[in-house]
Amino acid sequence: DMIMKIRRLNYVVLLFALFTFLFCGKMTVKAEDRSGLTYYVDAEKGNDNESGRSPEEAWKTLEKVNSMLFQPGDTILFKAEGTWEGQLWPKGSGNEENSIIIDRYGEGKDPYIKGNMDQGAAVYLYNQQYWEINHLEITNNATVKGDRQGICFENQDAGILKHIYVKNCNIHDVTGVEITTGVGSSKCNGGIVGKITTQNPSTGEGAVKSKWEDIIIDGNSVKDLGREGIYFYSYWSIRWGLEEPNAGEYYPSTQVIVSNNKVENVDGDGIVITCCDGALVEHNYVRGANSRPNGKYHAGVWMWSSDNCVFRYNEVCETKTTLDGMAFDFDNCTTGNIYEYNYSHDNEGGFILLCSSNRSSDNIVRYNLSVNDGCVANSQVIMMYGTNTYDVSFYNNTFIYGNTPFVRQAHQSSGDNASNISFKNNIIFKTEGNENLETIGCTYDYNNYCGVQAVTMDKHAIIGNPMFMAEGEGVEKYKIRDVSPCIDAGVVIEDNGEYDYWGNILYNGQPDVGFEEHGCKAENIASIAEISANFYGDEVKRLKDGVYNTVNPSELWTTWEENIPLGGNTGVITLKWQEKHPIREITMYHYTDTISAFPESVLFYSKEDNEKLIEYVSNEPEEVYSEDGKNLYAVTYEFTNDLNTDNIKIVLQTTENERHSVGLSEIIIPEGRL
Numbered sequence: 001d002m003i004m005k006i007r008r009l010n011y012v013v014l015l016f017a018l019f020t021f022l023f024c025g026k027m028t029v030k031a032e033d034r035s036g037l038t039y040y041v042d043a044e045k046g047n048d049n050e051s052g053r054s055p056e057e058a059w060k061t062l063e064k065v066n067s068m069l070f071q072p073g074d075t076i077l078f079k080a081e082g083t084w085e086g087q088l089w090p091k092g093s094g095n096e097e098n099s100i101i102i103d104r105y106g107e108g109k110d111p112y113i114k115g116n117m118d119q120g121a122a123v124y125l126y127n128q129q130y131w132e133i134n135h136l137e138i139t140n141n142a143t144v145k146g147d148r149q150g151i152c153f154e155n156q157d158a159g160i161l162k163h164i165y166v167k168n169c170n171i172h173d174v175t176g177v178e179i180t181t182g183v184g185s186s187k188c189n190g191g192i193v194g195k196i197t198t199q200n201p202s203t204g205e206g207a208v209k210s211k212w213e214d215i216i217i218d219g220n221s222v223k224d225l226g227r228e229g230i231y232f233y234s235y236w237s238i239r240w241g242l243e244e245p246n247a248g249e250y251y252p253s254t255q256v257i258v259s260n261n262k263v264e265n266v267d268g269d270g271i272v273i274t275c276c277d278g279a280l281v282e283h284n285y286v287r288g289a290n291s292r293p294n295g296k297y298h299a300g301v302w303m304w305s306s307d308n309c310v311f312r313y314n315e316v317c318e319t320k321t322t323l324d325g326m327a328f329d330f331d332n333c334t335t336g337n338i339y340e341y342n343y344s345h346d347n348e349g350g351f352i353l354l355c356s357s358n359r360s361s362d363n364i365v366r367y368n369l370s371v372n373d374g375c376v377a378n379s380q381v382i383m384m385y386g387t388n389t390y391d392v393s394f395y396n397n398t399f400i401y402g403n404t405p406f407v408r409q410a411h412q413s414s415g416d417n418a419s420n421i422s423f424k425n426n427i428i429f430k431t432e433g434n435e436n437l438e439t440i441g442c443t444y445d446y447n448n449y450c451g452v453q454a455v456t457m458d459k460h461a462i463i464g465n466p467m468f469m470a471e472g473e474g475v476e477k478y479k480i481r482d483v484s485p486c487i488d489a490g491v492v493i494e495d496n497g498e499y500d501y502w503g504n505i506l507y508n509g510q511p512d513v514g515f516e517e518h519g520c521k522a523e524n525i526a527s528i529a530e531i532s533a534n535f536y537g538d539e540v541k542r543l544k545d546g547v548y549n550t551v552n553p554s555e556l557w558t559t560w561e562e563n564i565p566l567g568g569n570t571g572v573i574t575l576k577w578q579e580k581h582p583i584r585e586i587t588m589y590h591y592t593d594t595i596s597a598f599p600e601s602v603l604f605y606s607k608e609d610n611e612k613l614i615e616y617v618s619n620e621p622e623e624v625y626s627e628d629g630k631n632l633y634a635v636t637y638e639f640t641n642d643l644n645t646d647n648i649k650i651v652l653q654t655t656e657n658e659r660h661s662v663g664l665s666e667i668i669i670p671e672g673r674l
Contacts, residue, residue, distance in 0.1 A: 036073030043082030073098035078111035085114045088123045094130025104135040115140030121152035132165040139173040152193045157208040168219045176226030190228030201246035212253040219260045229263035234275035237305045240358045252277040268298040279309040290320045302329035308336045315343045325349020338364045350374040354384035361391045367501045367515045368397045374404040385410035389418035396425045398515040403432035417441045425490035427514040446491045448513045486513035585638040605649040615640040
């Protein structure tokens with residue numbers, strides 16, 4: 001009996017020791033029965049033995065943070081100006097009601113996570129969800145290139161994971177792998193990477209279909225790094241005969257947003273969306289992608305095996321080389337996607353690539369501006385190839401380019417050509433040389449051609465100078481003048497997105513050609529409720545609402561001249577709005593036989609101040625049209641102070657016995673004031 005008791009005692013001691021070993025000795029992640037706590041981390045004055053729950057009791061190291069199992073609603077705050085070396089990999093997940101948040105506290109520079117990893121990410125999440133990462137500076141530098149990331153969140157066989165937000169981080173100097181092949185996991189290094197993997201990709205054994213939902217990458221700076229800027233990868237990409245090694249059946253991520261990021265000087269691609277449905281990529285600036293391609297192919301902003309994605313309001317510039325070197329790309333297995341309202345310029349490989357060995361169809365390119373794309377030898381503005389590339393619609397874009405082809409079928413000799421590529425309502429403006437446009441696989445109608453031969457199949461071609469403003473900075477220069485032949489010269493496009501590049505509502509009369517619907521005002525600018533005029537005692541009954549923001553000389557001559565008699569009296573125009581609005585300036589168009597017939601005086605009044613005279617500065621008249629002795633001049637009157645009124649009365653006094661017509665244009669409401 002004594003022996004049995006000793007054995008039982010030893011057995012209990014052994015169990016206790018085993019329990020202690022398993023649950024104490026090896027458990028480095030600590031969980032507490034609580035949620036919604038705030039933790040502070042101070043690299044200089046912190047102490048890992050403290051509670052971490054106040055600035056005075058802050059933790060010190062990443063190791064301490066990484067050892068914790070955080071709960072929904074927790075917040076981890078790193079002190080500004082602090083530097084930590086190594087990997088930040090906090091554990092735990094939030095939930096639908098409460099995310100876990102990483103952010104900063106204190107004044108000064110953002111907290112600095114200095115990865116210096118042999119491989120892997122400086123900031124990492126693995127099979128976690130409901131995390132928000134904010135205001136960190138991150139590097140992951142090394143002397144030898146390797147598989148490294150600034151921030152990486154990974155879903156490996158975890159099914160659907162949700163809500164990963166990365167906002168306002170500064171990621172730079174990540175030494176990623178430069179010499180790789182393929183589109184998939186081989187590109188998973190660089191600035192910000194979201195990847196979906198499986199444990200056994202070569203066999204697929206044990207693989208669980210997985211994807212992301214509700215991902216936002218917003219307001220980050222990503223620059224000076226190896227391989228990708230912002231990149232999404234998924235193992236679950238196979239469809240339509242796509243031959244991608246080590247991949248599973250298509251299972252797209254949803255609710256993915258990439259916005260307001262600045263990506264500069266990256267070895268490879270700027271922003272890439274793969275295996276997504278309905279992703280939104282907007283308001284990003286990408287400069288200098290593909291800076292060090294080393295024989296591999298990259299572009300600025302593009303998609304792969306994705307549907308129904310929208311890329312809009314992005315500026316992409318200075319993408320390097322002709323490998324691929326374009327701003328944009330509809331790549332393999334892409335349908336129902338849209339590039340709209342983007343500004344692309346000085347990309348060596350061109351504006352866009354259309355390519356697919358499987359299927360790329362039913363995609364749209366509309367209301368974009370492309371300037372000087374394809375600006376090196378052996379390039380083009382638009383490259384396309386692949387018999388499975390078809391049904392792509394280009395409409396209402398403005399292309400300005402130099403001595404390079406507009407469209408090139410890359411595989412024409414083999415017959416592997418794209419088909420049913422439609423061009424309508426575009427301005428195609430070539431600044432150097434001449435060109436017969438590519439017609440294989442392409443159709444043209446209602447386009448403006450300048451510097452190129454109009455395509456014979458275009459039965460509604462507009463031939464000649466589109467008459468750009470050629471004033472102002474950047475995009476503003478490529479607005480068209482009021483006398484442009486592109487005005488009202490286009491064809492109606494169904495499901496056109498409702499707005500032009502500038503936010504003007506479509507259409508103002510017949511559609512215009514190019515990326516601007518001229519004469520419209522943005523939706524937040526109020527239309528005039530009533531406009532009337534009395535010139536020299538005669539009522540001008542044909543003056544109507546809408547004339548104030550679009551002036552066509554033929555309308556002026558036929559509509560107003562016959563209503564305005566000769567001679568030296570006073571003319572009055574009254575504008576009324578439904579409600580008060582701040583007004584900054586008015587541009588008036590004066591049609592005269594001679595400039596001497598200009599009004600001797602132009603006065604502005606508002607009833608808001610008992611008919612008080614409104615002070616203004618008048619710009620010099622600008623001649624916008626001249627024909628057969630008839631001249632159209634534009635004069636802008638800038639008010640000294642912004643008005644806030646629902647009415648303006650304009651009084652004009654002439655002294656010459658000459659015919660004189662007046663039109664109104666561009667009543668400017670200060671931006672952001674409505």
